[in-house]
Amino acid sequence: MAAATTPPSGSGGVEAQIKRMVEEGVEVFKCPNCGAPIEVTPDSLVIRCRYCGYIEYRDPGFEVLTFPSIGREKIEEIFWRRMREDADMRKFVGELSIDSILELYVPYYVVPYDAQYFFVGERTEVRTSEMVSITIGGSGSQTVPTTVTKRVKVKDSGSLSSVEAILARRHVEELGVKELTTQVTQLDLSSAVPAKEYDWRRESTAVMGFDIEPREVPLLTKDVVAEKIKRWVKRKYRLEKIDVIVCRVNVKDFKAVLVPLYIVTYRFRNALYSIAFSGVDGRQLVALEPMLPGYMMLYVGGAVASIFVAGALIPLSLTFSVFSLLGTGVLTYVAYHLIRKALGGVRFER
Numbered sequence: 366m367a368a369a370t371t372p373p374s375g376s377g378g379v380e381a382q383i384k385r386m387v388e389e390g391v392e393v394f395k396c397p398n399c400g401a402p403i404e405v406t407p408d409s410l411v412i413r414c415r416y417c418g419y420i421e422y423r424d425p426g427f428e429v430l431t432f433p434s435i436g437r438e439k440i441e442e443i444f445w446r447r448m449r450e451d452a453d454m455r456k457f458v459g460e461l462s463i464d465s466i467l468e469l470y471v472p473y474y475v476v477p478y479d480a481q482y483f484f485v486g487e488r489t490e491v492r493t494s495e496m497v498s499i500t501i502g503g504s505g506s507q508t509v510p511t512t513v514t515k516r517v518k519v520k521d522s523g524s525l526s527s528v529e530a531i532l533a534r535r536h537v538e539e540l541g542v543k544e545l546t547t548q549v550t551q552l553d554l555s556s557a558v559p560a561k562e563y564d565w566r567r568e569s570t571a572v573m574g575f576d577i578e579p580r581e582v583p584l585l586t587k588d589v590v591a592e593k594i595k596r597w598v599k600r601k602y603r604l605e606k607i608d609v610i611v612c613r614v615n616v617k618d619f620k621a622v623l624v625p626l627y628i629v630t631y632r633f634r635n636a637l638y639s640i641a642f643s644g645v646d647g648r649q650l651v652a653l654e655p656m657l658p659g660y661m662m663l664y665v666g667g668a669v670a671s672i673f674v675a676g677a678l679i680p681l682s683l684t685f686s687v688f689s690l691l692g693t694g695v696l697t698y699v700a701y702h703l704i705r706k707a708l709g710g711v712r713f714e715r
């Protein structure tokens with residue numbers, strides 16, 4: 366018996382390719398249509414054969430709904446219309462070209478809930494009252510307004526019903542995802558279709574998998590909602606301090622959904638910029654725009670003005686030390702940020 370010491374060196378064949386992938390620890394799936402190896406990342410719900418175009422939706426084991434995408438052509442149309450109508454960019458439409466259009470489906474849980482809260486907190490109240498003072502030895506009395514500052518305890522309870530969107534992935538850094546999340550709870554669930562019946566052939570997309578499982582959703586939602594209620598209570602009752610807060614969150618029947626997102630990357634004067642659009646309605650989510658000379662002048666002008674005023678404050682600081690020094694500090698900070706923006710070359714727009 367001769368032990369095989371060297372691995373078979375089939376260089377280009379499909380079998381060798383599969384073997385190599387298995388050795389590298391990648392889950393490999395053999396295309397049921399043409400037999401070619403398809404690399405399967407646990408991240409993706411839809412797999413696509415690079416050789417024959419075979420597409421398969423991989424059921425995650427629970428029901429998933431998909432919001433149909435308005436499609437790549439429509440997004441392209443929206444992009445060009447936006448550029449032609451943009452006050453700054455329309456002069457440069459001729460110099461723009463689309464570099465890539467990335468199509469993504471982002472997984473969310475849409476979670477309706479009821480919540481009850483109770484809290485005890487503290488706030489400072491300022492009361493103005495009129496006091497009558499009698500001038501000694503004078504001609505009578507006069508009223509003097511007096512302010513009294515008092516720290517008071519506040520307690521209250523209440524209930525609310527709402528919907529929360531929980532991003533079903535822990536690390537998503539794609540442009541526009543944060544903005545998309547705020548849009549998800551406003552979407553009409555009746556326009557979503559079962560993901561397993563959706564025609565994935567229409568789009569050449571990346572369909573992100575759910576790395577947060579349905580069983581984790583109630584607890585996660587409770588944490589997110591409790592945190593939101595806490596911030597809301599603090600703002601609403603103008604509290605400086607919350608001593609106790611109790612939130613009871615009752616999660617109702619939730620849905621796993623996929624929401625389409627498009628990232629259009631375009632070229633302008635040898636640099637790349639991106640705009641993210643919602644694939645549901647084509648709404649712009651966020652844009653990274655070029656810093657055009659007009660804006661640069663604006664930022665630089667602002668910075669110069671800040672430095673000038675800050676400089677003028679310094680001699681004053683001899684008399685009103687704390688305030689003018691503080692002013693100088695703030696203005697220097699503003700100038701620094703304006704200059705950074707001007708040099709950054711990219712402008713955020715939401």
Ligand SMILES: [Zn+2]
Pocket residue numbers: 396397398399400401414415416417418419
């Ligand atoms: Zn194939």
